[in-house]
Amino acid sequence: MAPPGAANQGVNGKRYAETPLRSEEESRGSYKFKNKRMRKGHGGEQNQILKTNGSNEEVLLEDVIALLKSVNLEREKKRVPEPLPERLEEVEVTIHTISSTGDGLGLRNDTNSDQVYVIPFTAPGDVVTAKIFKHFEQEKYSMADNVKLLTPSPYRDDSLVKCQYFASCSGCQFQMLPYNYQLAHKKTIVEKAYKNFSNLPPELIPVIGDTIGSPLQYGYRTKLTPHFDGPPDARRSDGRNNIIRKFEKLPPIGFMKKGTRATIDIEDCPIGTDAVRIGNKRERKRVKDELHKYHKGATLLLRESTERISKADYEVSKEDLENDENVVIEDRGDFVHKKTCVTNPNAQTTEYVDDFNFVNPAGAFFQNNNSILPVFTQYIREHILPLSTLDSTGPKIKHLIDAYSGSGLFTITLSSLFTTSLGIDISASSITSANNNATINGIPPTSAKFIAADAAALFNSIESPPAETVVMIDPPRKGCDESFLKQLVGYGPARIVYVSCNVHTQARDIGVLVGGMKGVDGGFGVGKGGYEIESLCGFDFFPQTGHVEGVAVLKRIAGGVEEGYKHGVVEDAVKE
Numbered sequence: 001m002a003p004p005g006a007a008n009q010g011v012n013g014k015r016y017a018e019t020p021l022r023s024e025e026e027s028r029g030s031y032k033f034k035n036k037r038m039r040k041g042h043g044g045e046q047n048q049i050l051k052t053n054g055s056n057e058e059v060l061l062e063d064v065i066a067l068l069k070s071v072n073l074e075r076e077k078k079r080v081p082e083p084l085p086e087r088l089e090e091v092e093v094t095i096h097t098i099s100s101t102g103d104g105l106g107l108r109n110d111t112n113s114d115q116v117y118v119i120p121f122t123a124p125g126d127v128v129t130a131k132i133f134k135h136f137e138q139e140k141y142s143m144a145d146n147v148k149l150l151t152p153s154p155y156r157d158d159s160l161v162k163c164q165y166f167a168s169c170s171g172c173q174f175q176m177l178p179y180n181y182q183l184a185h186k187k188t189i190v191e192k193a194y195k196n197f198s199n200l201p202p203e204l205i206p207v208i209g210d211t212i213g214s215p216l217q218y219g220y221r222t223k224l225t226p227h228f229d230g231p232p233d234a235r236r237s238d239g240r241n242n243i244i245r246k247f248e249k250l251p252p253i254g255f256m257k258k259g260t261r262a263t264i265d266i267e268d269c270p271i272g273t274d275a276v277r278i279g280n281k282r283e284r285k286r287v288k289d290e291l292h293k294y295h296k297g298a299t300l301l302l303r304e305s306t307e308r309i310s311k312a313d314y315e316v317s318k319e320d321l322e323n324d325e326n327v328v329i330e331d332r333g334d335f336v337h338k339k340t341c342v343t344n345p346n347a348q349t350t351e352y353v354d355d356f357n358f359v360n361p362a363g364a365f366f367q368n369n370n371s372i373l374p375v376f377t378q379y380i381r382e383h384i385l386p387l388s389t390l391d392s393t394g395p396k397i398k399h400l401i402d403a404y405s406g407s408g409l410f411t412i413t414l415s416s417l418f419t420t421s422l423g424i425d426i427s428a429s430s431i432t433s434a435n436n437n438a439t440i441n442g443i444p445p446t447s448a449k450f451i452a453a454d455a456a457a458l459f460n461s462i463e464s465p466p467a468e469t470v471v472m473i474d475p476p477r478k479g480c481d482e483s484f485l486k487q488l489v490g491y492g493p494a495r496i497v498y499v500s501c502n503v504h505t506q507a508r509d510i511g512v513l514v515g516g517m518k519g520v521d522g523g524f525g526v527g528k529g530g531y532e533i534e535s536l537c538g539f540d541f542f543p544q545t546g547h548v549e550g551v552a553v554l555k556r557i558a559g560g561v562e563e564g565y566k567h568g569v570v571e572d573a574v575k576e
């Protein structure tokens with residue numbers, strides 16, 4: 001059965017514009033991809049110059065095109081016009097690849113049809129019976145469910161699956177794949193992102209490094225937010241019409257069922273840390289006991305918090321701690337970490353990265369995989385300054401600018417390398433936390449300053465010479481805006497380190513920093529944006545899922561400013 005509401009759903013349960021199933025007549029003839037890369041995706045308005053928005057729809061389309069190109073010559077010769085299968089019809093499909101969106105992409109076995117089938121929870125080599133639930137005619141793909149695994153992929157190992165909800169819950173895509181395979185796949189995501197979305201010629205894209213794995217592949221998520229839906233007709237429960245809806249029974253509490261908007265009940269999520277899993281059980285019980293207080297749906301916050309206790313203090317309260325069912329104790333050598341789960345978004349939580357200590361409101365942004373943060377921050381420390389002596393002949397880099405700083409993760413973990421650091425974040429509460437965290441970690445205000453503002457306003461406050469400055473960028477999924485990028489190129493820091501949870505918008509932005517803003521109509525070449533890519537790799541912050549975090553290190557090339565002027569990039573920035 002196709003899931004309820006599936007007819008309106010696209011990748012990851014996001015809503016697509018309705019596309020009717022095509023008729024037999026319409027399905028004949030050769031295909032065209034219309035509006036490639038130009039359609040509005042799910043990320044809101046398209047940027048004027050930065051056309052890619054990194055949406056799942058856009059990314060999937062590139063992978064569909066690539067798969068068809070790779071098989072098309074062979075199929076072209078044999079293709080006969082044929083209708084697409086009806087909705088809910090079952091067809092046999094062989095999976096050829098995994099898309100960067102995490103779903104398997106396959107083709108029918110019994111015809112030479114050039115329609116690609118997008119089937120979640122499948123791996124290359126799987127042969128499956130797939131039930132069709134939606135065609136995207138112009139885009140040449142159809143969404144389908146895997147209803148029966150006929151022949152398993154050689155890469156698949158179902159004994160690795162740890163969650164009973166895997167293949168229903170939309171949270172994980174890869175539990176059936178060995179971890180090395182997941183990491184190799186994530187490297188291809190980074191490679192394809194730069195190939196498809198940077199607008200750079202291959203010679204300007206370095207060999208992508210191996211994706212760096214997470215020390216924990218389960219039990220890593222320090223934050224989970226399960227939710228439940230309101231009672232039927234709950235939207236009218238606002239009191240305005242005196243209708244207060246009540247729950248007649250406990251609703252499912254968990255995450256979205258893949259491909260639908262329905263919530264499925266998830267008693268336990270093995271991706272969460274032990275403290276978060278304990279918190280989940282406790283919160284589920286609380287909701288059950290207090291259901292009469294709810295009239296609509298809600299999202300529950302589960303956020304791990306750590307208290308570092310000396311071994312001596314631990315010995316004193318050991319018995320109590322070990323008997324407390326809400327506490328997880330971890331031995332950390334000289335210390336013990338007492339882990340609990342916080343559910344009040346305004347309550348403070350503490351997290352350690354090596355010996356750095358970060359305090360944030362439970363509901364505020366902080367990276368969700370604590371186990372990878374020591375490896376990740378060490379990598380940034382090792383790459384933020386020039387490696388080779390050849391590169392370090394210029395002025396010494398002494399200043400750090402941390403754009404999109406949040407509560408100061410990078411400013412604080414990198415501060416020992418710089419004389420001054422300046423963090424900027426649009427969230428005033430994150431900046432309050434960042435100032436507090438700098439103090440907690442012994443960094444004086446003379447060394448690290450933070451300002452609450454839009455990142456594009458940063459350039460009014462910079463006092464450090466560009467040749468002595470490195471800029472860190474870690475924006476939200478949508479990436480940077482044009483104003484920020486133009487001003488960054490105009491300022492011209494010696495180095496840029498760009499961290500991103502969306503490698504597609506990262507590739508787009510780096511394309512500008514390397515190829516130039518005007519590159520879209522002026523061709524490409526080293527120097528037009530003033531930077532070259534020194535290194536690129538992925539970090540696996542979210543094992544078992546299709547996500548990968550990208551880290552790109554850029555260095556300014558000799559003559560970068562002049563080249564930038566030639567192409568109008570810097571002039572535009574200066575005019576603004």
Ligand SMILES: C[S@@+](CC[C@H](N)C(=O)[O-])C[C@H]1O[C@@H](n2cnc3c(N)ncnc32)[C@H](O)[C@@H]1O
Binds near residue numbers: 407408425475
């Ligand atoms: C992915 S988080 C990174 C935070 C931090 N670097 C960290 O790792 O903890 C992105 C941050 O960008 C901030 N942000 C979003 N839009 C912004 C803007 N236009 N200008 C400045 N900061 C922005 C958010 O408040 C958030 O803290």
